[in-house]
Amino acid sequence: MSTQTDTLKGAYTLAEEVNWEAAYKEYLPRVYNFFCYRVSDEALAEDLTAATFEKAWRGRSRFRRDLSAFSTWLFTIARNVAADHFRRRGPDVPLEAVREHADPASLEETVQRDQDFAQLYAILSQLPARERELIAFKYGAGLNNREIARLTRLSESNVGTILNRTVEKLRMQMEVDHER
């Protein structure tokens, strides 16, 4: 990657340069997980992640550091990519999470986690779109309430209230499903 840094930095004309290599390393997993929480299908999450970074790269000259934080700008793009996806595909349908590639955890842990996520996603898909999006920003993208508020134009306290309520709803439902 370091051999391409010059290509990335050389294309920059902003007064304050964004270190794109560092930004990519930091935000790729966060954007990817945002989409995992939104669509549950990993292949689709990769596609949407790729679309987000391609748009961000093409529009990098329009990023104004004085207007917004990089994370806000990048996740605004991600949010629009998700909205475009759902507009084209319609409401997403809960799918069984399928891992094609094993992560470092043991296979048993991986299977268990996948099953848990599938259960979570099934519950998430029953929630209103706004609550699903807030969960994805919070627990997929790892954004704090202030950053989520900037993205969604909600107040920070409103974001906190909705998240608290939604998390409690999810926890209760997952406990009920476990007892069955």
Add this chain to the structure above:
Amino acid sequence: MNDEFLTKFQKVPRAGFAEALYKQISKPEVPTSPRSFVHRLTFRNAIFVVLFLISVAACLRAVTQLWHREKIGDIWVEVQSGEIEISTQEIAPLDGVVQGDDTLPLAEAEETYRFDIKVPTWMPEGFTWDGNATVWGMGTGTTANVLWDNSWTGAGIVLTAQSLKYWNPAKNDYMYKSPYTPRVAPGSYEEVKINGQPAVLIRGNWIPKDNDFESSTLEWDRDAALLLCWSEDGFLYWLWLDGDSVSVNDLLKMAESAQ
């Protein structure tokens, strides 16, 4: 908030996916191709293009309105907005070409200067013609003036006939020249018919600005003159008068009576 059960689901993107995406977005950008113009033809860009074209068209229209040429029948007119500057230039005579300023009976003038013009046989009431023509050749052709004047009102109607060819004795042949192109103000001219043939009716004339006869700057005065212009048989005819004491209909009737 008891939310640990939600945080454990974060995954690490596949290494292959991460590398491939980075390579993809960090590729040097391809120069604009003809296809990319089509892709950039958004509605907003199309609006800008249309507005730009309208602006260009408006500028061109404004420029052409300052000056342009127009042909009516066989006659070119130069349409000039605003004021004009005039300069006098003496035309050097060609050797052997008849020149001078003679007032002769028309028949004698025609024989001397080798031309045959058509003269109106009808004139408005009160106007008379003494049968003479004032002829001059300025080295590049013959021009004849025939005058009808009204001794009661002092008005005069002039027929100016300008030959479009002239006899050059040095070359023992007729020479052809471009007819005089009148310069007129916008909206001061219109096409009319004389015996079914196209002609130009001009209302007004250039007069010294602010009536300063020392000035070389002229401005258009719509009431200064009435002119009728047509071409026939190698001559450019002007039937004109200062002021507007004769109606357009009478002027047309007079022109149509020429023979």
